[in-house]
Amino acid sequence: xxxxxxxxxxxxxxxLLDQFWAAGFAETSLSDLEAATGLNRRQLYNGPGDKRAMxxxxxDDFSDVAGRRFLAALEDARSGLAEIAALLRSFVALARAxxxxxxxxxxxxxxxxxxxxxxxxxxxxxxxxRIEQAYRTALANAAGRGEIxxxxxxxxxxxxxxxxxHVALCILGRAGYAPDRLERMAEDAIAGLT
Amino acid sequence: xxxxxxxxxxxxxxxLLDQFWAAGFAETSLSDLEAATGLNRRQLYNGPGDKRAMxxxxxDDFSDVAGRRFLAALEDARSGLAEIAALLRSFVALARAxxxxxxxxxxxxxxxxxxxxxxxxxxxxxxxxRIEQAYRTALANAAGRGEIxxxxxxxxxxxxxxxxxHVALCILGRAGYAPDRLERMAEDAIAGLT
DNA sequence: GACAATCTTCACCGATCGGTGATTAATTCC
DNA sequence: GGAATTAATCACCGATCGGTGAAGATTGTC
Numbered sequence: 001x002x003x004x005x006x007x008x009x010x011x012x013x014x015x016l017l018d019q020f021w022a023a024g025f026a027e028t029s030l031s032d033l034e035a036a037t038g039l040n041r042r043q044l045y046n047g048p049g050d051k052r053a054m055x056x057x058x059x060d061d062f063s064d065v066a067g068r069r070f071l072a073a074l075e076d077a078r079s080g081l082a083e084i085a086a087l088l089r090s091f092v093a094l095a096r097a098x099x100x101x102x103x104x105x106x107x108x109x110x111x112x113x114x115x116x117x118x119x120x121x122x123x124x125x126x127x128x129x130r131i132e133q134a135y136r137t138a139l140a141n142a143a144g145r146g147e148i149x150x151x152x153x154x155x156x157x158x159x160x161x162x163x164x165x166h167v168a169l170c171i172l173g174r175a176g177y178a179p180d181r182l183e184r185m186a187e188d189a190i191a192g193l194t
Numbered sequence: 195x196x197x198x199x200x201x202x203x204x205x206x207x208x209x210l211l212d213q214f215w216a217a218g219f220a221e222t223s224l225s226d227l228e229a230a231t232g233l234n235r236r237q238l239y240n241g242p243g244d245k246r247a248m249x250x251x252x253x254d255d256f257s258d259v260a261g262r263r264f265l266a267a268l269e270d271a272r273s274g275l276a277e278i279a280a281l282l283r284s285f286v287a288l289a290r291a292x293x294x295x296x297x298x299x300x301x302x303x304x305x306x307x308x309x310x311x312x313x314x315x316x317x318x319x320x321x322x323x324r325i326e327q328a329y330r331t332a333l334a335n336a337a338g339r340g341e342i343x344x345x346x347x348x349x350x351x352x353x354x355x356x357x358x359x360h361v362a363l364c365i366l367g368r369a370g371y372a373p374d375r376l377e378r379m380a381e382d383a384i385a386g387l388t
Numbered sequence: 389g390a391c392a393a394t395c396t397t398c399a400c401c402g403a404t405c406g407g408t409g410a411t412t413a414a415t416t417c418c
Numbered sequence: 419g420g421a422a423t424t425a426a427t428c429a430c431c432g433a434t435c436g437g438t439g440a441a442g443a444t445t446g447t448c
Binding site (some may be wrong): 001002003004029030031041042043045050051 | 434435436437438443444445446447
């Protein structure tokens with residue numbers, strides 16, 4: 001019972017995500033969140049809770065959205081070198097387009113003070129692990145299909161390596177680093193796969 | 195003429211650097227700077243100027259300190275693959291030790307709002323370019339000495355690639371990512387050099 | 389329709405933010 | 419030693435921070 005909410009909670013979470021994605025935790029104020037959602041702060045507090053709780057749900061939403069958009073293709077059983085190359089190149093294309101919030105919310109958040117919060121750290125670690133696992137999966141698929149030859153140890157290291165490139169492309173993309181340099185970065189990594 | 199300052203301005207700048215290096219711009223308050231230096235804010239304002247100006251000098255000091263400590267070996271005419279490997283491994287060792295402010299001040303700052311300030315962006319771009327140039331130099335030295343064979347185009351891409359790894363190690367080191375994973379990341383990149 | 393529960397609206401809270409005015413203390417020039 | 423100049427100290431500024439109290443509006447239950 002009780003009065004029903006006058007806004008779309010799904011849309012609200014989407015806008016909270018956009019705001020936190022673009023500006024991080026510390027540099028997002030409650031006033032920013034009000035402006036992003038069109039709600040006042042008393043309404044915001046009817047949702048997940050305080051600013052930190054809103055950030056936690058935004059991190060969860062990011063993992064969901066970005067995981068589906070970027071990692072799902074690698075996590076698929078049919079993935080291989082082509083999907084790895086496509087993903088790295090997509091970051092270059094995104095940097096070139098300059099659209100959207102920019103970069104990876106988790107990568108950027110990992111540099112903030114709030115990353116020391118246990119609940120935040122848990123989510124950051126989980127998303128990092130998922131990225132690395134996605135590359136591991138795609139590499140294992142490629143090896144199983146005979147696209148490449150890798151020992152188990154090499155596969156581990158190669159996955160870590162690709163994860164590093166992934167992070168660098170996200171960080172530098174957000175930083176506005178020259179897309180041409182990012183392209184070289186990605187292409188050299190792709191060339192090193194075979 | 196006039197009263198002379200009662201503190202060591204060099205030490206003051208060193209402590210300002212430490213504070214900004216550890217916490218960035220937005221998450222460092224004037225009170226933090228007072229605590230870090232032992233001075234009150236009125237004294238701080240006798241130095242470089244306001245908070246932004248202090249951050250700019252800290253960025254300059256960082257480029258100086260970190261350039262000397264990490265990049266100088268690559269910029270030397272005697273550098274080669276060994277120096278590249280040693281640098282990447284030193285980031286792993288730093289992450290394992292967990293000492294110091296952590297990470298690279300410029301990499302972290304590039305994710306903050308203040309990175310859009312033209313004077314800040316200038317310094318970030320310059321330091322990034324210096325890192326990439328350092329790898330380019332070491333690679334060119336190695337090629338000239340016959341350690342590796344690289345076309346001019348490959349050298350460009352390889353330098354960008356190593357720069358990316360460099361950034362990833364700094365970012366993930368600060369984020370507290372498992373040093374064992376960082377080691378795999380670095381070792382795979384080193385193995386890919388030859 | 390009485391009642392309870394929930395949401396909306398608006399104003400307000402103490403704390404902290406970056407930055408400064410005014411006074412006093414030290415130093416050099418003459 | 420007097421004047422001029424600069425630093426140190428302390429209190430203080432308006433603005434913004436994250437968060438909340440209180441009252442009215444809207445809903446479901448009975």
